[in-house]
Amino acid sequence: MTEPPVKAGNMAVRHCVQCRRVLAPLWLSLLSALSLGAPVANAQAPRDDLEPVSLQLLWYHQFQSAGYYAAQDQGYYRDAGFDVEIRHGGYDNQGRSVDPVEEVIFGRADFGVTRSDILLHHSRGAPVTVIANIMQRSPLTLLTLKRYGFDRLEDIGDRPVSLTLPTNNPDKRISAETVAALRKADVDIRALNNSPPSWDLDDLLSGTTQLTTAYRTDEPYLLRQVGATPVEIDPADYGVDFYGDTLFTHRQLADNEPERVAAFRDASLRGWEYALEHPEAIATLIEREYGTRSERHDREFLLHEAEQLRELMQPQLIEIGYMNPRRWESIAEVYQELGMIQQADIGSLLFTPESNGSPHLGRWLVPVGTVLALVLLAAGYLHVVNRHLTLEIARRRQAENALRVQAEKDGLTGIDNRRLFEAHIQREFQRARRHNLPLSLILFDIDNFKAINDDYGHLVGDRVLKAIPEATAPVLRSSDLFSRYGGEEFVVILPETPLDEACQVAERIRCVNGDHRIDGDVPNDPVTYTLSLGIAELQADDASAEDLVRRADTELYRAKTAGRNRLSSRMTP
The missing domain is CATH 3.40.190.10 (Periplasmic binding protein-like II)
Structure with a gap:
């Protein structure tokens, strides 16, 4: 899909509008001199x-x-x-x-x-x-509550739902996005226990319906205001990105x-x-x-x-x-x-x-000589403006690329930052749920990192942090998503990976970093470090990606309390 232009590209459009504004008085002066008497189109x-x-x-x-x-x-x-x-x-x-x-x-x-x-x-x-x-992205979502125990369209079954569907619906509000998402999920809309939406959240809270059409800008906020836990099913997760x-x-x-x-x-x-x-x-x-x-x-x-x-x-x-x-x-x-x-x-x-x-074009036609005079007079100005505009667009694109890097990459290590990790884990969680795929997570940190900073100084501590991606990236697979989680903590998302395979990846990470050496301030006295790693796999009862992260963090704590420089998972004793 062709991506829409960023604002730097659209500056060209705005600048051309500015060109027209500069040239408009000249154009109108010529018309006036020729006594054409045409009205000014933009006069208020x-x-x-x-x-x-x-x-x-x-x-x-x-x-x-x-x-x-x-x-x-x-x-x-x-x-x-x-x-x-x-x-x-x-x-x-x-x-x-x-x-x-x-x-x-x-x-x-x-x-x-x-x-x-x-x-x-x-x-x-x-x-x-x-x-x-x-809106470049659709706000439409399908909304349920955590207590109803499902987060996929495939699991609707015979639950009561209130969706804007063409079946049994006297309302004119029919959502093609909802129909498309259900068909993508192989759900027969004719077999659903569906009633037209009342647009009353009390129906969802009371259980009269367990899934309803909503706007993510509205109803999730209102549900949280009354203490409920909304669960959104996004049509975009089913390839319906309107x-x-x-x-x-x-x-x-x-x-x-x-x-x-x-x-x-x-x-x-x-x-x-x-x-x-x-x-x-x-x-x-x-x-x-x-x-x-x-x-x-x-x-x-x-x-x-x-x-x-x-x-x-x-x-x-x-x-x-x-x-x-x-x-x-x-x-x-x-x-x-x-x-x-x-x-x-x-x-x-x-x-x-x-x-x-x-239909009003004819009254603006002028003799060919007048048009040519206008073009010749404007050509020099436009040439200068175009050159300036080209340089401005290039500068702004560079600035926007730099802003994207700042927004998504960790400034010290150069890998994905916490913000991008959050986006990745939400996407992979939904994909794993939708297609019934395994998903694992490795959360690890540097053992005794405070002591490294105290003994060698923060500059050496920064070298250790930067060394983590250098040592770790070569042992990861192309599908793995590596991010700095915060401080001395790092995280790896392993899509389509069960727990046993994730433990193998974690052990490779532990070994390669344990063998790594960092130059310190004293010649021939390299700095070494070890890692503790917690590994968790997505479980059937996980209501959100946060449950997976929380379990990996628990395993990391177990590895720390067990003596550090080791990994911990539900598979390990």
């Missing part, structure tokens, strides 16, 4: 002339829609010439759900917010166009008035940038102007949701609103593989204003 309309448009949200008012509230409050929509009505997407007084796609298709709304399911509607002939991807909320409109509007659609999109994205930079202010705005649907959705909830949305949107790496055609093609491939669609035309799904013909 008087307030009485604002164009009324409607935006249909996907859910109730909360931080999930913060960018649109910010665009309204900060005047970005007004600056673009719009008077926007923002409608929540919950349930009406009769308990009927609002479907944003239907609202836009039938002309009851100009713009809407929905999920990647819009690809299904488009492939079946619905006249819709995606104009921006707001976009989250997307902004869309009617195909006819995108084709006939691309400038209007682009203006609304740009104002909305400015709103999202503001909302992510000022979460406190937007939380206050939501409470004051829009309100939330219950007391549980309070200010603390809104700020928690803001942090979760930042992770889903990844604004530090990807331009807000960016649409990757290859990613959409991959989503279409999942749907096709599962027989949910026959074919998909991604080119007509995604809004590309530069390829849409403008």
Whole structure:
């Protein structure tokens, strides 16, 4: 899959916009001199002339829609010439759900917010166009509780569930992600003991349902607030990695008035940038102007949701609103593989204003000589700007690569840091559970490391820490994941490895480090060190990856108390 460009690459787009802004006055001056009398396209309309448009949200008012509230409050929509009505997407007084796609298709709304399911509607002939991807990752998750004793879709059995499925569901809210994940897990949705979701967490707490559709930005937080232990089953673990909320409109509007659609999109994205930079202010705005649907959705909830949305949107790496055609093609491939669609035309799904013909283009045409004069005048400036831009992009890419290394690698040893280990162990835990694979963990540290620092100094202690990867990496397998856990502790994840094989790897680590020699401050007096290692294997009753880590830490303590320079596991006496 083609990765979306990081922000350094998108600087080119912004810089080109700046170029247009610099050249625009020259262009307008030439037109004025020729007495063409064409109106200035970007002139701000008087307030009485604002164009009324409607935006249909996907859910109730909360931080999930913060960018649109910010665009309204900060005047970005007004600056673009719009008077926007923002409608929540919950349930009406009769308990009927609002479907944003239907609202836009039938002309009851100009713009809407929905999920990647819009690809299904488009492939079946619905006249819709995606104009921006707001969330680069989907917030949808399948939620259960630890006390129900399962964390895989394959283990649902006849448990009562409440999922947004097409079977026995009068609600319009049907999640293609949920259907795709269940089919990937070889679960027959027709055989499930399923009831339409009530969206009431009391049903999950009481056992009325033991699995429900949820947003990871919302329900897990609310469950923890009442003392429950939520367990999430992520569709991405089943290869269903979709976009989250997307902004869309009617195909006819995108084709006939691309400038209007682009203006609304740009104002909305400015709103999202503001909302992510000022979460406190937007939380206050939501409470004051829009309100939330219950007391549980309070200010603390809104700020928690803001942090979760930042992770889903990844604004530090990807331009807000960016649409990757290859990613959409991959989503279409999942749907096709599962027989949910026959074919998909991604080119007509995604809004590309530069390829849409403008019905107002004719009034901007000028004599060929004027165009040539403008091009010649701008050529020199653009050459200088392009050279500067190329250097700037290269510098920013280097800076971002350096930031990634800082974020994921340990500064002293150069191996993965604790943060990356946490990501690896969660992923491998889910993979082992999903495919019923063995998984082992080795947690080890340097014996008497404080004495090494005291006797030889901290510089020599740092040399010992740096020597651990030098000695250990050659005896690890390519599939093993090696990280610094913290201080003098290190950890190795061994995917698809049972306990006996993990013990063999641990013994190799112990021996090769025991034979290693570090140059000290005294010539011909090398520093030596030993390791204690704890090994644990994933057990059937492990509720989370933390249980595996905790057991490895217990085994490490056993090795320490037994005399150090040894390994300990449940296999060892």
